[in-house]
Amino acid sequence: MIELSDSYYIGKGTNRGCYIHPEDDQKCIKITVSNDYSESKKEIKYYKFLQKQNISWDNIAKYYGLVKTNLGDGAIFDLVKDFDGEISKTLSYYLQKDQLTKQILNPIILLKRLKKYTLEEGIVVKDLNTKNMLYQKIDKDNAKLVLIDGVINNNFLFYSNYSNYLANKKIKKLWSDFESTLSKKYAFNKYFINLLNGLN
Secondary structure, three states, X not given: OEOOOHHHEEEEOOOEEEEEOOOOOOEEEEEEOOOOOXXXXXXXXXXXXXXHOOOOOOOEOOEEEEEEEOOEEEEEEEOOEOOOOOEOEEHHXXXXXXXXHHOOOOXXXXXXXXXXXXXXXXXXXXXXXXXXXXXXXXXXXXXXXXEOOOOOOOOHHHHHHHOHHHHHHHXXXXXXXXHHHHHHHOOOOHHHHHHHOOOO
């Protein structure tokens, strides 16, 4: 059994807390902290499906399986870090202020690359959200977005058995819905809005 404590704590989402793996600091363990285990179960089921599909894990935190901890069952994932060893921050963090957004590569280009990745790999992200995307600094001049949450497809067996076209159609719809919210959500960030409108 893995012993987790506050010293390994990273942060908390809606239903889960995230901890650095005590035996491997390149991985993290997600623990359900609410009484709602339904989303976690759906997510794990879908990640197992993606494993069998032999997808590229370039833009998604890789899943390694379940583990017993003193806080309950946990799911093991890659811990996404920047080239300097710091834990990568969310894209949402960098979009909170103009000054922070100016410090990173054009997020619109990186979002387009992430969208292309999900379409090419057939990955459905139910909850596309800038809080679920980490901005990973690969080196001083390069970066990419990595999905760490919200990767759920309730109908993946249907799509895999019948049509990649249907999966891609759903992926495009989810991205379209997400993209349509950006201008309103980050209206306060004039620099980002200009990037969104192709003015910078």
